[in-house]
Amino acid sequence: MLRIAIQAKGRLNEESVELLAEAGVSIEESKRKLLTRCDDFPLEVLYLRDDDIPQAVSMGVADVGIVGLNEVEEKGFDVKIAHKLGFGKCRISLAIPKADAYDGIGYFNGKRVATSYPVILSRFFKGNGINAEIHEIAGSVEIAPSVGMADAIFDIVSSGGTLVTNGLKEVEKVLFSEAVMISNQSLSEEKRQILSQLLFRIESVERSRGMKYVLLNLPHEKIDEAIRILPGMKSPTILPLAQEGWSSIHVVINERELWSKIEQLKTIGAEDILVLSLEKMIL
Ligand SMILES: Nc1ncnc2c1ncn2[C@@H]1O[C@H](COP(=O)(O)OP(=O)(O)OP(=O)(O)O)[C@@H](O)[C@H]1O
Ligand SMILES: O=P(O)(O)OC[C@H]1O[C@H](OP(=O)(O)OP(=O)(O)O)[C@H](O)[C@@H]1O
Ligand SMILES: [Mg+2]
Numbered sequence: 703m704l705r706i707a708i709q710a711k712g713r714l715n716e717e718s719v720e721l722l723a724e725a726g727v728s729i730e731e732s733k734r735k736l737l738t739r740c741d742d743f744p745l746e747v748l749y750l751r752d753d754d755i756p757q758a759v760s761m762g763v764a765d766v767g768i769v770g771l772n773e774v775e776e777k778g779f780d781v782k783i784a785h786k787l788g789f790g791k792c793r794i795s796l797a798i799p800k801a802d803a804y805d806g807i808g809y810f811n812g813k814r815v816a817t818s819y820p821v822i823l824s825r826f827f828k829g830n831g832i833n834a835e836i837h838e839i840a841g842s843v844e845i846a847p848s849v850g851m852a853d854a855i856f857d858i859v860s861s862g863g864t865l866v867t868n869g870l871k872e873v874e875k876v877l878f879s880e881a882v883m884i885s886n887q888s889l890s891e892e893k894r895q896i897l898s899q900l901l902f903r904i905e906s907v908e909r910s911r912g913m914k915y916v917l918l919n920l921p922h923e924k925i926d927e928a929i930r931i932l933p934g935m936k937s938p939t940i941l942p943l944a945q946e947g948w949s950s951i952h953v954v955i956n957e958r959e960l961w962s963k964i965e966q967l968k969t970i971g972a973e974d975i976l977v978l979s980l981e982k983m984i985l
Pocket of ligand 2: 713841842844857858859860865
């Protein structure tokens with residue numbers, strides 16, 4: 703049995719639960735306690751505050767965890783980053799009052815900077831030879847300059863909307879973060895195997911993201927041209943249709959290229975085109 707810690711509530715909770723469900727590991731909402739066993743996979747789910755996940759994993763209270771890279775860096779516990787998960791993307795940035803002129807990082811010398819990430823910030827300042835005063839606050843960091851609590855801030859930015867609302871501008875992007883799967887450094891062989899099974903499932907889900915399954919009908923003599931339009935992809939499946947002289951082609955296409963490929967296929971005579979979502983790609 704592997705024990706995974708995920709955020710109890712907040713920004714990463716929903717997507718963590720969803721990812722596990724897509725990997726065939728379902729947690730019944732009705733059964734939800736702080737520690738829940740999954741029915742269909744040897745996994746126990748422990749719900750924690752995100753701040754506590756790195757320590758729980760490093761101590762072995764949980765074997766693995768889903769948490770923002772920012773928390774892993776800030777807390778500094780010895781854990782392994784087993785997989786980047788691609789959601790909860792944000793950055794931690796330095797921001798200053800909009801009206802201030804910014805002429806480089808020397809701006810911060812002698813300034814008071816409010817943040818919930820003092821470790822990452824002091825490492826950054828140290829690395830850049832900046833001597834600033836760091837004020838640790840737990841939340842509502844963006845309000846600090848306008849109430850005179852600080853001259854600048856160091857906090858999470860995603861759309862940048864919160865900064866604009868508070869009359870601030872982003873001047874240095876210090877850390878790019880996303881949700882990551884962390885693991886304890888010394889998992890037993892059995893737990894390591896469950897984790898690699900879980901990661902295999904997660905990778906199959908990730909691979910299918912943005913991919914579409916396309917079916918279309920085409921005259922036999924156009925098949926070579928169709929294959930040329932679809933280079934770089936695994937060879938398409940070609941099945942004869944009951945109608946003489948026609949085939950059905952099945953192919954997986956990246957959503958980004960979908961319309962341009964379909965337009966090209968139509969010009970060579972493709973008909974009856976069906977585009978389906980792909981749930982999983984297991985290689
Ligand atoms: N605006 C955002 N856009 C994208 N990701 C974000 C954003 N804000 C935070 N995150 C990511 O989501 C994580 C959790 O954010 P959340 O605001 O839920 O944390 P919290 O308030 O500290 O929660 P908790 O109650 O668990 O301590 C952050 O550590 C960060 O990795
Ligand atoms: O650049 P933006 O898209 O505006 O996002 C950034 C904001 O998002 C987070 O706060 P959240 O909304 O989670 O509220 P919180 O202060 O309760 O954490 C973070 O602390 C920033 O304040
Ligand atoms: Mg927190």
